[in-house]
Amino acid sequence: MNRRDDYRRELRAYLTGLGLAVVLSVLAFGAVGLAEGVPGAISRSTVVWTIGLTAAVQVVVHFRYFLHIDLTRSKRDDLQLILFSALIVLLMVAGTLWILGDLRDRMMAVL
């Protein structure tokens, strides 16, 4: 394989990534815009879910196309570290929300 092919493959990957990123962003913003612009068109929870899901896919797209993380063996260390980071951040954020939410509820109950 020559350098030109390499270059074209890289370029295609970046462009695919860019395209997907734009589409996902438009979907999220579009959902909000629709809910704002046309009252009653879609429910609030649909908007929230749309944003959440597109954000999650967006993360994957960035890792896959921009940071070149995939399932090949040579990328395994990186992938493991990313998954581990995700796990720890999830534990911290979810735990914090749970604990402080619980505390708030209990204080409100007293008031």
Add this chain to the structure above:
Amino acid sequence: MSGADLWHLLFGKLSADALPFYSAIAATAAGVVVCGALGAALLITWLGRWRYLWREWFTSLDHKKIGIMYVVLSLVMLARAVVEACMMRMQQAVAFDSAGFLPPDHFAQLFTTHGTIMIFFMAMPFLTGLINFVMPLQIGARDVSFPMMNSVSLGLTTAGAGLMMVSLVLGKFSTGGWSGYPPYTELGFNPGVGPDYWIWAVTLSSLGSTLTGINFAVTIYKRRAPGMTLFRMPLFCWTALCASILMIFAMPPLTVATALLACDRYLGMHFFTNSLGGNMMNFANLFWLFGHPEVYILILPPFGVWSEVIANFSAKYLYGYRSLVYATMAIAVLSFTVWVHHFFTMGQSADVNAAFGIATMLIGIPTGVKIYDWMLTLFRGRVRFTVPMLYALAFLLLFPLGGLTGILLANPAVDYQVHNTLFLVAHFHNMLIPGLLFGMLAGYHYWFPKAFGFRLDEVWGRIAFALWVAGFVLAFMPLYALGLMAMPRRTDAFFEAAYLPYTLVAAFGALLILAALVSLCVQVWVSVRRRRETEVFAGDPWNGRTLEWATSSPPPDYNFAVLPQVEGRDAFWLMKQDGRAYRTPDRYEDIEVPRNSAMGPVVGMAGAAAGFALVWHIGWLAIIGVLTMGGALIARSFVRHTTRTIAADEVRRIEARWRDAVAASPGVTRDDETTPANRGHAAMEVA
């Protein structure tokens, strides 16, 4: 502009009131610091060693020297923290029905500085120093991945330690405990400079630790010698890896917590106040998001030391290597799921407490696995009772006791009874002294010959060991009883006669610990004087199994002339078995090592200046400090010659000298390991 305004502009809140003349004890402490610093400076000047120190040590990017400097820093801070601990124990021994010799405010400063120093400026630098020195050698690397960042981390940590020392002379330290909970540390309750000292000292050191964590993790992932797969790494490297990953994820919550507290105190914000939307409970949450993983950062590297020491002094492969690795990983992950056990009593519902209580108890399982693995490594080994091994045995007996009381505390219902009593203080010292401190001391004894080329005196080592163990038992076992009798922690005086016998015993134990520390100093003195008898330049005094022993003591700047080819676990042991050790390579090559850099000391000093300026609200100095740090980083990126080359001929000369020494040293058997016959060349014995 009036004179007062000018003064304020130049010196901020500093004034003559900051000097510690309000109390004889505080003035003495300040005097010791000032005289100690001046004395050290004068001594260096008199010996004409400034240049040498600057060139060979402070600006060095060699991981071995940085490691040694970390350990020196931690020993100095250990001395201060132990003296403070003794003062607290003396106070509680005499303060029955009386005020004792320490006013409450001073007592509160003591437990705050003692705790802060022990964790951030004794334990962290000690383990960072050991990892720095040992880990690259064990994985067969020539340095860490980011040598300059390593030096910057040391600079930041030293800056924090410097702030702690300055706080003895100028102003009063925080009285808020090592955890610094608001609202007590907020401006409303604590308008003085104490909490600010705490904030900036801790922030500097936590930044240093974050960088260190990144550095170590990358080094272990990227710099292993050919053939050194992850599962061939010595266990110390595994624990270093897991501890580094914990540092990367656990230090940021602390930095966030102290930064937000600083925003409250300096900028009038309300993150942790009780009004205007603040929530002080989030500080506890953030602090322990860091705090619990932190205690595993503290305990994992000692676990690594135990693994090395026990395997080495039993002359056996570590029993259950894989189970030890998986246990280490399990502990690392679980340590992020338990932080609520530090504030079970804060008021969250029983569901939350139950979940975190159960998670806490789970950690006992992998830790138990480790204890059994170590015991089985001893089983039928060729066990030698050297000083590190003695510490290991004391650890195996004492540490599970602390673990057991930890399991008790993990039960929220029990914790409601004994939280905030001395039972807790006994528990965590029972983990930290036999676990962490003994581990660090074992590592210090074990690797000292590698670092300096001669062994430490065995007799004084044993004396110090006996004093540490006896002192620990006497100082802390009574605290379990006191805790069950409901004596609160952080108390400066009490009125309950039943406590007195126990506090007296504990005070005696603390004195033994002080004596242990003195013995360690004597040991260094004696060992240095007798260094000719215990010289081990050949490099392998303990019949080592891992790669750090495959080079001279002290190792050359480049560690390994040729990167070792690793064929299996316990790589050096295998080399010796197959006769591949000490083999002269076919040819030598030029070796690049990092060139010295003043970045570390410059960033450190600028950081210390900025921290000091922030504490005292000296605007111009704070700006200069921060700008210097940033400017130095930018300036450094223009430096193009960051390495220096050691020519192949030079390498050949250095290596020949070492090989000659190995050939000239008689192979020593394990029976003669601690005698002058040990010249660092181990005879292979049939086990």
